[in-house]
Amino acid sequence: MKNEKNIKVSNGYMMLFLLLAVIIIMFAGIILFRTPLFLVLVIAVLFIVKGFFIVNPNNSKVLVLFGAYKGTVRENGFFWANPFYSKQRISLRARNFDSERVKVNDKIGNPILINVILVWKVEDTYKAAFDVDQYEEFVRIQTDAAVRKLAGSYSYDNFDDAQEEITLRSGMDEVNEALENEITERLAIAGIKVMEARIGYLAYAPEIANSMLKRQQAVAIVAARKKIVEGAVGMVEDALLKLSQDNIIDFDDDKKASMVSNLMVVLCGDKEATPVINTGTLHS
Known part of the structure; x- marks a missing residue:
């Protein structure tokens, strides 16, 4: 497998001056010597003209001669090369x-x-x-x-x-x-x-987008509930510990269960709790 190789070609401006010289010689010969033999120089003019090409910035020309790769011109400017070269433009821009x-x-x-x-x-x-x-x-x-x-x-x-x-x-x-x-x-x-x-x-894809959205929402709700429950359990535990340490009230197992249940409902509920005044005893 071959790789790219750079090729040096002639300066286009020098060949342009040569082209002008050939044209001047051709017309001068026809006028001065009045002979059509100088028309042969038309072939030379066409030959030279076909060899001109331009390479713009961030572009290149790949030169091929009768199926054989001769090289790539990456340099920017006005150039002249063998007129029999075929020239393929390839952009080097991003x-x-x-x-x-x-x-x-x-x-x-x-x-x-x-x-x-x-x-x-x-x-x-x-x-x-x-x-x-x-x-x-x-x-x-x-x-x-x-x-x-x-x-x-x-x-x-x-x-x-x-x-x-x-x-x-x-x-x-x-x-x-x-x-x-x-x-x-x-x-x-x-x-x-x-x-x-x-x-x-x-x-x-559209056919499953709604189902997957519901699934994502369900996962988010479960994760949120899990965090709420974890926080509620910690708060209940701290409340019971604080009440016990300060000797505010003594709880038996039934009272603890009732208080834990009430606090969990208040802390984990979606709506704000509605206070109820108990005018009787704790067990009434």
Whole structure:
């Protein structure tokens, strides 16, 4: 497998002066000597004109002579080269690629919508021109394949707080790094350098989005209730301990159970407690 090589070509302005000289000689010969033989110089003029080309900033020209790769011109300016060279323009600029949203299954089979934002540029013009067919289309297809593979390697989300598994939603840094490595490996054959790759859009597919939203809400409610109960138990324990230490009241098991029950209802309830005045004894 070949790699890119730079080639030196002639300065275009020098050849332009030569072209003007040939044209002047041709017309002067026709006028002064009145012979059509100088029309032969028209061939030389056409030959010279065909060799001119321009390379703009962050662009390149790949030169090929009768099927043989001769080199790449990366230098900017006005140049002249063998007129029989075919010249293919390849941009060296950084480009953005925002892929389409594709529906894929995550690691546990949930359908999700995902797309990727890719920043890339051509690093090796030989590989981009000759090792793949239409390198821009190659970037699009291979990026799509890498996204599908990545989505199948991770779960969308993790509903178990005790589990520290990397997911598409929670482990963005690790997932984006894995995505960039995967795309870099795939595009290396085309001489493409991946400058950045990251997930741009991530969501459940519409057919399960409502169900998953309810599931997330349920998990959040359970987690919130768990925290409330943990806090309520601590507050009840502190209250009983404080009352006991200050000798405010002596509790038997029944009184403790009743007080714990009332405090837990007050602390864990969704609504504010309604006070009730007991005019009798504690057990009435």
